Amino acid sequence: MDLRRPITRLSGPSADLSRRQTLSLAGAGAAAVVLPCSLAGSAAAADDPQAVAADDPYEPLLARAARQLTGGAFDPDDADFAAALAALDTQAAAWWRQIDVATGSKALWADLSPASDPAMFGQSYQRLRTLATAWATPGTSLTGDATVLAGLLDALRLLHTTGYNPARSESGNWWFWEIGAPRALMDTCVLLRAALPAEDLDAYLRTVARFVPNPDRRTNSPTLAETGANRADKAVIVALRGLLARDAGVLALARDGLSDVRDQGRNSLFRYATSGDGFYPDGSFVQHDSVAYTGTYGSVLLGSAGQLIALLAGSAHAVTDPAVSVLYDAVDRTFAPVVLDGLMMDAVRGRAISRERARDHTDGAVTVSYVLQLADGAPPSYADRWRAAAKGWILRNRETPYATLVGIPALARAKAVLDDPAVRPAERLTGHFVLADMDRVAHRRPGWACALSLSSKRIAAYEAGNGENLHGWYTGDGMTYLYDGDDLDAFGDGFWPTVDPYRLPGTTVDTRARADLGTGGGTSTLRPKNTVAGGAVLDARYGAAAMELIADGSTLRAKKAWFFVDNAVVALGAGITASDGRTVETIVENRNLHAEGAPRLIVDGHPQPARQGWSAPLTDASWAHLDGTGGYVFPTGGPLHALREERTGTWRALNTGADTGGSTTPVTRRYATLWFDHGPSPTSASYAYVLLPGATAATTGAWSRSRPVRIVANDATVQAVESPRLGLLAAHFWAAGAVGGLRADGPCTVLVRRRDDGISVAVADPGRTATTATVRLPFPVRQVVRADDTVEVAPGRRPVLTVRVAGSRGHTHAAELA
Template sequence: MTDFQPRRRALLAAGIGALLLPVTAGAGTAHADSAPPATDSFAALRARAAELATGGAIDPLDPVYTTALTSLNSSAAAQWAALDRSAGRTALWSDLAPVTAPSNFTLSYGRLLTLATAWATPGAALRGDEEVAAAVVEGLAFLFDRAYNPAKPESGNWWFWEIGAPRNLMDVCVLLHDRIAPERIANYCAVVDRFCANPDRRTNLPTLAETGANRADKAAIVALRGIVGGSADKLALARDGLSDARDAGRNSLFRYVASGDGFYLDGSFIQHNDVAYTGTYGNVLLSRVAYLAALLADSDWRITDAGISVIHESVERSFAAVTFDGLMMDAVRGRAVSRNRERDFHTGSGTTSNVLLLAMGAPPEYAARWRSIAKGWIERNTATPYLPLVGIAATRRASAVLSDPAIPAAPPPVGHTVFADMDRVVHRRPAWTLALSLSSKRIAAYEAGNGENLHGWHTGDGMTYLYDADRAQYSDDFWPTVDPYRLPGTTVDTRPRADAGSTPGTSTYRPANTVAGGAVLDGRYGAAAMELIGNGSTLRARKAWFCLDDAVVALGAGITASDGRTIETVVENRNLHAEGANLLTVDGRDVTDVVGRATPFPGAGWAHLEGVGGYVFPGGADLQALREDRAGAWSDINTGADTGGSGDTTTRRYATLWLDHGVSPADAGYAYVLLPGFSPARTAAWAASRPVEIVANTAAAQAIRVRALGLIAVHFWAAGSVAGITSSGPGTVLLRRRDEGVSVAVADPGRTGTTLTVELPWAVEGVRSTDDTVTVASGRRPVLTVRVGGSRGHTHAAELF
């Protein structure tokens, strides 16, 4: 499987300047057997590719570029100072020896690219330095002769050979093309032809068709190889690879999928067959398509496939939906959460850059919305500002948007989204957002491998991510310091776990449960459920979440285990950062000063954490509260060859609340309510007034009623009746009655049924609208018949009166 490398993250922020050099080879679509275009067409494309890397003709004295230029100068100076230029060298950099190791020659190409970029960038300290250019050209020859050439067999991780190294190599050749001897250009094209001959197949496993981000990566490499080597056939192959012309579109990036890798109609993105990967692999795919659309625009090889609308739609449907004020949600970043140098704001800044790059060639109605969305992300993220994170080209695009008063900053979205095809749920309110990370026999609980994500065991067991004013919650060394056995929202067996993914290659863990997902009502309210089947444990639990205007109700039932170990449900585990002075109270009692020792609170009614919000335990709960300082290093969770984290120990304080179900519980349960942003007084008042009624919390059904909203929400684990609603089988049902009528939402997140019959508790006279999968028999006890079979857990809706 693919190993997503730091080079990919760097490329997410790359892009072209606001002005593109014209390419005048013609307006038609070229084919592999077409007559070769004029040589100057390739020169024009090389110039455009160089502008993609450097930003083009900027004014280096403009202060908007100061940070980006300083960063480039600093990186290039460090690589230049450390570059071994001696006659007897055995590696280009001493820390990348032996140079024959795939990760080392790939990273060496990356450092040469940094030097080449500094040489080619207006205003950079090394701009036009012929000594630097000569050294980079010699470095390319050294790597070809010693480590990366057509005679070498692939070893280790395939990604270095087929994507990482050839992409860096071709990027350098674009920038220094006129300084490299023709025979050397031929050599470098030959090595790319050997290891990345086309976007369609895995070189070391020719029967494996490339999909998703890997296909997009390879299409970009083949296009650059065509430009560097002057091959019209390669450029056509790259363009056609996006559409998978070879296999009649079977693996096209420009179509929605119903299984496997790619974009789904509900906004989900999957890579590696079963991993929710919008933030990483999805981001790579977006970046490569945006890059190629800009690179090939107006040329013989421009993208003409109308299916590119899938990528256009993904900006809002897939990426904006999981981006919080410029931060990419960790729930869709897979094993990348364990990377020291690839945090949520890095990935989010890449998404912003990709969206603005794609906007340059998109239909105006798309581009206008995207620029507004990106402007909103940039302006709201003041904790980790965008401009210091990106290069000159991205800065050029963004500054044009930021300085244009005609482009409004889009506000953060509000609503509820169920990504049924990747077992994720996102609930957005004006001041906060909650994301649920679920898993099933269809979607992996976690991915690990090649030394990455060593402690990701419980990240797909119902982990809840709360995004609010603390933009650094997950980026401030959360992953190396958080207790991985106590992730918020999870119910866990406390058994010790061995490091995951410490061996070569990547793999995923999929549990055996079928239920994971839920339904959304009016785009505003939602109910989700997950059956938990413990990994290597007899633990079983039925978990449900009900998402409202200002609260999230979490219920658990049927919690059973027989292994002789303690079972816990984690209500909160909040990163308080280095200082950790947030006031923590339980039923008004201050426990802030108790550090390092758990404090029990039998029958607790509510708790409050300053700066976060309130927690209510309807009916009381035996709560454990802990404030502790936790030390860890990024190398504890990632030892990857080129993604491995720092070994430096860092310490963060955490506030943890959990419910202890005891040793080998039988049919235990829990109920708690998250009240993000609430004050202590508001929390206490909510606990006293109980505006949400828990109607059921058993292994048969979990349900709430909110009388003020006219709302009832139920997840049925089996056929039954709750709060006047009768269901013929398992499923999620939400009802809301208002003066104008009754809204109904139904889903089968277990995907086990064909037809679900739901009887409502309120009389209706008729039907205003329904999905075509819903039929209604109105009357005193109306009945909905919902054809859930084949709907893959998506919501079916009806409006009645």
């Protein structure tokens, strides 16, 4: 199957990636389904390690590791492989032309000077890995070239002497010393192992042993246990060191590091977390103790752990921990809800949103490749489902083809699935997902998806540092990501360098000027002071979420709620109060119209001007429609404003990182913006709007008139909506109160759906402050059909549900009644 399709908006070579993705893609292709390259060992050896164990138990695994880098044998005339090969060759040849290995040189490349600096030698090793991969891959201009090999050996010696050796002490960013440089160095040694002089290899292994002695501890802070993606990365580094050193004890360290044998499983990657880093049973993934990081660190963990499992399979050091099922289950629980047609939702990418060379499509493609890698060694009950999902993700992303985003190893695996008629592509995942342990919500319908990025004293509003994510101030304040299945580039096409960072969709903001974040070394997070962030899910289809906004550096306070009802999202705000004298705004929409977009905007049936720079107050507007996006309904009117503008910015303004810094090339995009102006220092202001993704103008106008979903409360006590057609009442109670006959004795989120065949109820405590939540229903209940063991029901004419919410970490408690 030809994977090539026109790229409509994204540009840039796929080989030019961020540090985390450069590391990730180095292991993006496990060996099980590809034949070996002639420079990387025999197929029999790699596919059956025991077959040659009597002669050398390590070389078959090293050959397998080499194929994880090169992809093994492939048809260079195949159009997809030819393109990937050309991309590798182009990048490698360019770096080869520029390399300087002369005696006395202070750096291999002029732009990575001096090589004594950790950021410089860290990136230099990554370039050498690319050169070594091109040398070991058939079909490039560097393949098997003796001059290139000699240059690589000289380059490794120069970096060892000048930059990375056991005599040095760590400085700057620890990551380069303990993950970035050693991983690229070990990969390069695997590819060049037959030609490496023994004394050189020994020197490099001693260096890596100095900075990465085991996967368990941070070398520059020995009391700090490694967790999550960092532990997985280090386990792979230690495993490669063990293979190259032919040391069974080191290999055991690597394998046991995945399960954290040293600390009795406390930091095992195959253990569900209840706080801090790791996978959670509800599908959340957290890294750096408080950051929702499924899309980067979570993906890297999936890739590195999966790679090591594949690397050691069938050997004496195979991973046999039965708890590995946690990793398998994470594909469906953790990754599937936030992967849309192959892209990774920005709500779970943390500071990586500011990386020019690692956008949502790139991180998504990497995750897809890791899912397919894991499928190679997983039980069929998992693997068959994952391959079907991956096939659907890849085929539906016509705007940014998968083949343009990955290298040969990942491409080989994908083509095996795409060309297999027995694998039927899965449809888009639909449903409502409350990822309570990382303050994220995802609502997915057949034609669109919506994600909420919330925050609390538990989960950071943003992470910034090392020059990354300089303008991430409001990304965790209820930012609403609306994804249209027909335009997957809304956030991947130059959005972050051009969007007004003070007007992110879904946020309520104090318009004060903000200073850049994260300009110093290290990373830091902001955890706001609010406790309420999260919500409940009913019947896996409907949802309600809430967040108390306690603004950073401002007196702004607000109570925000969202209700997800089939094809509509109702957003409510109440108690909006501030006393700083500055204007407060709530952003309904700030839509990326791309470089030349000029879709028609209609307000109450009247087309609005299409010229750039147009703006107008829409005080009495009832509804609006933006072609190509959908409709907006304003049930209570309000001080609404509209704006068309063309904005120009640079990725450098968002990211000045040593190895992830963006370019200074101007990027220009057009935007259509709708917002409520609450005025300066508002007192108990409110707003209400409805998103109708994909709706036509006629549908939007009809919806505005018929109001199939009605707002029944929007104040500081309760925010609620009802849909008579669905028999649904959804409410978030900020305090004890009543609405529509539904009563709660304190703060909680409640959804009730009454149908002819029964009643379903969902209750959650997103503030995590209560012990029990008591809910009284407005209609009689005869009996309990099913209820969670935390729910007690007293049936009758006015039934009462008593829900033990203590310790449930904001998760939903459900009951089905008759």
